[in-house]
Amino acid sequence: MKPTAATTAHAPTAIRMEGLRKVYPHAQGGLVAVDGLDLTVHQGEFFGLLGTNGAGKSTTIGMLTTLVAPSAGKAWVAGYEVSAGPVGVKSRIGVVSQANTLDRALTVADNLAFRGRYFGMSAPAARRRALELLERFGLADKAGAKAHQLSGGQARRVMIGRALMHLPEVLFLDEPTAGVDPQARDDLWQIIASLHETGQTVVLTTHYLDEAEALCQRLAVIDHGHLLACNTPGAIKASRGAQTVITVHYDADATPATEALHSIPGGPHDVAVDGPTVRVSTTHPDGLLGHLLRAGSAAGLTVRDATTTPPACRPPSSP
Numbered sequence: 001m002k003p004t005a006a007t008t009a010h011a012p013t014a015i016r017m018e019g020l021r022k023v024y025p026h027a028q029g030g031l032v033a034v035d036g037l038d039l040t041v042h043q044g045e046f047f048g049l050l051g052t053n054g055a056g057k058s059t060t061i062g063m064l065t066t067l068v069a070p071s072a073g074k075a076w077v078a079g080y081e082v083s084a085g086p087v088g089v090k091s092r093i094g095v096v097s098q099a100n101t102l103d104r105a106l107t108v109a110d111n112l113a114f115r116g117r118y119f120g121m122s123a124p125a126a127r128r129r130a131l132e133l134l135e136r137f138g139l140a141d142k143a144g145a146k147a148h149q150l151s152g153g154q155a156r157r158v159m160i161g162r163a164l165m166h167l168p169e170v171l172f173l174d175e176p177t178a179g180v181d182p183q184a185r186d187d188l189w190q191i192i193a194s195l196h197e198t199g200q201t202v203v204l205t206t207h208y209l210d211e212a213e214a215l216c217q218r219l220a221v222i223d224h225g226h227l228l229a230c231n232t233p234g235a236i237k238a239s240r241g242a243q244t245v246i247t248v249h250y251d252a253d254a255t256p257a258t259e260a261l262h263s264i265p266g267g268p269h270d271v272a273v274d275g276p277t278v279r280v281s282t283t284h285p286d287g288l289l290g291h292l293l294r295a296g297s298a299a300g301l302t303v304r305d306a307t308t309t310p311p312a313c314r315p316p317s318s319p
């Protein structure tokens with residue numbers, strides 16, 4: 001199906017979201033997973049969705065890839081308005097989901113070739129492209145293995161290859177390196193970066209800040225479905241002063257420990273004491289939590305709760 005005038009209003013961009021929202025049914029009323037996202041991804045761009053567990057990343061990907069019906073708002077992907085042209089969207093996107101969705105009973109090559117056949121390729125063409133992709137991703141020797149015999153990192157590479165069989169305009173990668181070892185992660189980073197170099201539009205979700213920084217040209221930082229920031233990784237870090245904030249709640253007023261807290265080594269740190277709550281902004285967070293524990297303990301205080309927020313994950317309005 002070709003895009004029609006009605007569905008190509010935003011064709012120059014790869015993706016556009018307007019007020020995209022998802023509320024899941026929930027025992028205590030609705031659970032707002034995505035709360036009105038307005039974002040644009042340009043053609044050829046490497047765009048990241050960065051957020052902690054439950055931030056709404058997969059739900060957003062689900063709405064862009066026709067798998068999750070939005071509760072409100074609209075999205076356009078590869079020239080199609082998603083709810084009006086789901087078939088068109090599906091024909092122009094590749095999706096690598098968080099879970100391993102390979103057919104375990106099929107060989108690695110057949111997992112790819114069957115996808116090609118589904119999109120109308122002849123059997124020889126599908127086989128040829130499958131083997132090309134496996135070669136490109138360093139998996140030529142696994143072509144005849146069953147999918148269940150692959151390691152986690154190998155399976156991710158095969159899933160990326162399968163998603164590329166029909167030359168999609170936009171590739172969605174949902175946490176592509178979650179749960180793989182550092183070597184496999186490096187391999188995946190190289191593969192993913194090389195795709196971008198060939199002009200592939202990529203949307204990647206991650207909760208790893210270093211991954212987002214290493215791969216993405218722009219990032220949307222989301223938390224509880226809200227957009228906190230959208231910019232280049234460098235600008236997001238710079239705008240937040242590249243500071244990590246550690247917040248500790250003691251079991252009593254921390255004022256008696258103020259002096260000890262201000263002389264924590266490894267600084268300078270910006271320390272704010274507010275009753276039992278102490279907030280430390282720092283560019284050197286390593287070991288700081290232990291020092292806060294000990295400084296409190298010397299003043300007879302016990303830590304009740306502590307949170308660490310890395311630089312790119314704080315709302316622009318927070319101090």
Ligand SMILES: Nc1ncnc2c1ncn2[C@@H]1O[C@H](COP(=O)(O)OP(=O)(O)OP(=O)(O)O)[C@@H](O)[C@H]1O
Pocket residue numbers: 024025031032033051052053054055056057058059060098207
């Ligand atoms: N099918 C569903 N039904 C009900 N609630 C859901 C469903 N899918 C997700 N949620 C909830 O929506 C919120 C966002 O979930 P989502 O999976 O989009 O987050 P995520 O950012 O991808 O998290 P993770 O990093 O753990 O993959 C969470 O609170 C989750 O429990």
Ligand SMILES: [Mg+2]
Pocket residue numbers: 057058059098174175
């Ligand atoms: Mg997810």
